[in-house]
Amino acid sequence: MSKLSVVVSAYNEENKIETCLKSSGFADEIIIVNNSSTDKTEEIARKYTKNIYEQKNDPTAIDLQKNFGFSKATGDWILSLDADEEVSKELADEIKTLIKKNPKENGFWIPRKNFTFGKWTEHAGWYPDHQLRLFRKDKGEFLDKHVHEKIKIEGEAGYLKNHILHKNYETIPQFIHRAIDLYCPSEADYLIHKGYVFSPFDAIRFPLDEFLSRFFTREGYKDGFHGLMLSLLMAFYRFIVLALIWEKQGFKEVKDENFLENTGKELKRGSKEIIFWANEEKQKQIKNPIKKNLYKISRKIHLN
Numbered sequence: 001m002s003k004l005s006v007v008v009s010a011y012n013e014e015n016k017i018e019t020c021l022k023s024s025g026f027a028d029e030i031i032i033v034n035n036s037s038t039d040k041t042e043e044i045a046r047k048y049t050k051n052i053y054e055q056k057n058d059p060t061a062i063d064l065q066k067n068f069g070f071s072k073a074t075g076d077w078i079l080s081l082d083a084d085e086e087v088s089k090e091l092a093d094e095i096k097t098l099i100k101k102n103p104k105e106n107g108f109w110i111p112r113k114n115f116t117f118g119k120w121t122e123h124a125g126w127y128p129d130h131q132l133r134l135f136r137k138d139k140g141e142f143l144d145k146h147v148h149e150k151i152k153i154e155g156e157a158g159y160l161k162n163h164i165l166h167k168n169y170e171t172i173p174q175f176i177h178r179a180i181d182l183y184c185p186s187e188a189d190y191l192i193h194k195g196y197v198f199s200p201f202d203a204i205r206f207p208l209d210e211f212l213s214r215f216f217t218r219e220g221y222k223d224g225f226h227g228l229m230l231s232l233l234m235a236f237y238r239f240i241v242l243a244l245i246w247e248k249q250g251f252k253e254v255k256d257e258n259f260l261e262n263t264g265k266e267l268k269r270g271s272k273e274i275i276f277w278a279n280e281e282k283q284k285q286i287k288n289p290i291k292k293n294l295y296k297i298s299r300k301i302h303l304n
Contacts, residue, residue: 002099003028005075005137006087009066011035011057013083014044016167021048023086026096027079033069041083059182063142063149073137080133080151084167085112091162095134098160107135107153112164117226121168124220124227124234125213131164132157147186172233179237188244198245200254201266206242207235208270216277 006024010017010032021044024030030049034042035057045052055068070078077099081087087095091110098108111128114121121127132140132151140153169175199205211231214220220227246252256262 002077002102003075004077004079004095004099005029005031005073006079006081007031007033007066007069007073008045008081008083009033009035009062009069010037010041010045010083012037012039012041014040017041017083018044018047019086019167020081020083021045023088023092024048024079024081026087026092028075029073031069031072033065033072035065060186062147062182063144067141070137070141076137078135078137078140080135081164082166086165086167088163088165091160091164094160094162098134103158104156105158106139106155107132107151107157109157109159110134110164111160111162112166114166114168116168116230117170117172119223119226121223121226121230123218123222124215124230125218126230129166130159133164134160146190147183175233179240184237184240184244187241188248191241192245192248196245198249198252200256201262202242203239203246204263204266204270207239208273210238211235212273212277216281219281221281 004027006027006029008017008020008024008030011034013020014037021030025048029051032042032045032049032052034045034052034054036054037057042052051072053068053072055065058065066080070080079087079095109130109132112131114126114129116126132153135151135153135157139155140151142149143152169178211234214231214234215228220231223230
């Protein structure tokens with residue numbers, strides 16, 4: 001019968017790792033990669049497994065470091081978890097049933113519920129947030145240093161129904177710290193590597209487009225004030241990415257005799273886009289077909 005190894009890579013996660021490990025008790029073995037933690041992470045982990053391996057922490061290669069844990073697993077299947085995640089009971093049952101059947105797929109995407117600032121975020125691009133975390137031993141690994149890359153597998157991948165539960169950001173300083181010190185520098189390097197050509201007005205476009213995408217296109221407004229704040233924070237995230245690219249390119253001087261005028265045009269374009277998408281989503285909320293048509297006519301009149 002197929003065996004399952006849960007692999008957890010952790011650094012200073014004494015406040016969260018116990019919940020993760022308790023939820024992993026259905027697995028045949030638990031592998032912990034302790035990335036030189038200085039708190040009680042290892043002490044807590046030893047209550048659940050003797051399979052603890054040490055390596056030096058590298059914040060710039062968080063995902064690549066997980067491959068070390070994969071190499072230590074002895075199971076036929078590997079479930080990769082972060083210390084701030086837990087396996088729902090329904091997911092545990094689904095995985096146990098699945099691997100008994102020896103499916104044709106070599107990996108499976110798992111939906112993830114993100115709990116951010118104390119609330120499950122259902123919109124703004126945060127759900128279903130599929131993560132490829134379950135895969136056959138030696139058929140999957142991280143290949144890219146870029147933070148938030150997905151596991152690459154050989155062969156086909158399927159989808160599971162039940163959830164990983166993710167205790168995401170709990171405080172605003174935590175969000176800002178991770179963004180500025182970890183994720184944004186990685187994202188800036190990634191875009192430069194991919195050939196991004198710097199444009200000064202991307203300082204406006206990057207955060208604006210991110211906000212429009214999060215709050216309107218991906219319906220962040222349905223999460224209320226949480227959705228608004230998350231959309232604005234993600235816009236800030238994109239602004240920092242652009243600012244870091246500017247820094248990495250030597251704070252390039254922008255020579256434009258009409259800089260004020262062109263900046264004004266860009267801001268005006270952004271303002272129009274916000275109004276357009278706000279009205280577009282408002283129109284979707286109108287259920288009465290007559291009222292909806294009247295609203296469409298009213299919008300056209302105001303645009304002309």
